[in-house]
Amino acid sequence: MATRPGPGVTLDAFTDRYAQRTHGMTASEIRALFAVASRPEVVSLAGGMPNLSALPLDAVGKLTGELISSRGAQALQYGSGQGDPHLRELICDVMALEGIEASSEDVVVTVGSQQALDLVTRVFIDPGDVVLAEAPSYVGALGTFAAFQAEVVHVAMDDEGLVPEALREAIAAVKAAGKKAKFLYTVPNFHNPAGVSLVESRRDEVLAICEEAGLLVLEDNPYGLLGFDAPPTRAIRARGTDASGRSDSVLYLGSFSKTFAPGLRVGWVLAPHAVREKLVLAAEAAVLCPPQLNQMLVADYLSTQDWQGQVAAFRSMSRERRDARLEALAQLMPAGTTWTHPTGGFYVWVTLPGELDSKLLLPRAVTARVAFVPGTAFYADGTGRNHLRLSYCYPEPERIREGVRRLSTVLDEEVELRATFGATGPGRASRRQAESPSPDMA
Numbered sequence: 001m002a003t004r005p006g007p008g009v010t011l012d013a014f015t016d017r018y019a020q021r022t023h024g025m026t027a028s029e030i031r032a033l034f035a036v037a038s039r040p041e042v043v044s045l046a047g048g049m050p051n052l053s054a055l056p057l058d059a060v061g062k063l064t065g066e067l068i069s070s071r072g073a074q075a076l077q078y079g080s081g082q083g084d085p086h087l088r089e090l091i092c093d094v095m096a097l098e099g100i101e102a103s104s105e106d107v108v109v110t111v112g113s114q115q116a117l118d119l120v121t122r123v124f125i126d127p128g129d130v131v132l133a134e135a136p137s138y139v140g141a142l143g144t145f146a147a148f149q150a151e152v153v154h155v156a157m158d159d160e161g162l163v164p165e166a167l168r169e170a171i172a173a174v175k176a177a178g179k180k181a182k183f184l185y186t187v188p189n190f191h192n193p194a195g196v197s198l199v200e201s202r203r204d205e206v207l208a209i210c211e212e213a214g215l216l217v218l219e220d221n222p223y224g225l226l227g228f229d230a231p232p233t234r235a236i237r238a239r240g241t242d243a244s245g246r247s248d249s250v251l252y253l254g255s256f257s258k259t260f261a262p263g264l265r266v267g268w269v270l271a272p273h274a275v276r277e278k279l280v281l282a283a284e285a286a287v288l289c290p291p292q293l294n295q296m297l298v299a300d301y302l303s304t305q306d307w308q309g310q311v312a313a314f315r316s317m318s319r320e321r322r323d324a325r326l327e328a329l330a331q332l333m334p335a336g337t338t339w340t341h342p343t344g345g346f347y348v349w350v351t352l353p354g355e356l357d358s359k360l361l362l363p364r365a366v367t368a369r370v371a372f373v374p375g376t377a378f379y380a381d382g383t384g385r386n387h388l389r390l391s392y393c394y395p396e397p398e399r400i401r402e403g404v405r406r407l408s409t410v411l412d413e414e415v416e417l418r419a420t421f422g423a424t425g426p427g428r429a430s431r432r433q434a435e436s437p438s439p440d441m442a
Ligand code: PMP
Pocket: 048, 111, 112, 113, 114, 115, 138, 140, 187, 192, 220, 222, 254, 255, 256, 257, 262, 265, 266, 267, 442
């Protein structure tokens, strides 16, 4: 007689049949909490969702209607595996804002830059290959690297981004261990989750170190146009040492998710010419072609609307929220807490005092009706418990202040408990595989 698993136990009858690579795919244990966190009474400081209230929805609706009625037979048809040629041209104009000179021949349109991460990893990584990645790193990239059985070696960052000396040391350590590093994964602008940017003076050096070691650079840049105080910094892809003044060692990832709308799932990868073809083959095997309707809508939006004015509106919304966040943190966080001071993007990275463990505190925070992402989500090695990521992109400034107030109450209680009774729980730092992100964490 078949027996049902007891409470809390899940039996998967397929366990013996799954491919090896699925062993690295684990659902986040904090996913369940995010289901609770999405209730309206909870202030979520967790998600990386852009606030779309400033989008001209009527104009976008009109564009969509016109697109379908005038070019519907093309928009609703299969398209090129590499992506719509017109959109690829416009993407080159977008990248030119960061100093990149590119041919649309070398652009592959993807289903969000998340698919670009998947394609690049699929094309370059064999099980056991090493990926160098900042400490901390974007949770969605860690999930992809785990799915392809890469070993992630973290490289330290400071307030000026990735530390070149730490990169040199990591490359030497990987080599000494007889392992093969394939690429450096970096988010140089308004880092997710760290909220810092790679300063201009380090960019050439980081590229030179990678080139000397024969490493590719995977430059993931969804936030580059979202700086509050200054024009965009020249991309790593815009630098380089060959005759054309650019590097063939950089694969650049872009996205319309944070500058237009994530629901359209339109991103891209700019790759060296030879790599481009492999990426297209991998993309065709996965999705045949990216959604034609969405690509044409993005192309129409870019060519008929003041999209840069729109991005400026997004920036000023985010700046106001960033200010509210930093002000509230300064007023309310317990002594010993530190945080980054982002000049763009969506995220503040908080370091808790002493042995405070953000993962253990999350259930209490959710009970207090505030959510954040614990630091452990952003490390492949189980570390990061004394950090947490707070996003400021979505809630209204008043809600942000209230969220920080609720968080500070939980932290204050914990500090007091520890002062009275000592540690309330062990700060375990077990090695674990990357969690797959819920959309709220990404
Ligand atoms: N890279 C980074 C650093 C991100 O923060 C995100 C989304 N949060 C992505 C890639 C994926 O974005 P999308 O697939 O929506 O383009």
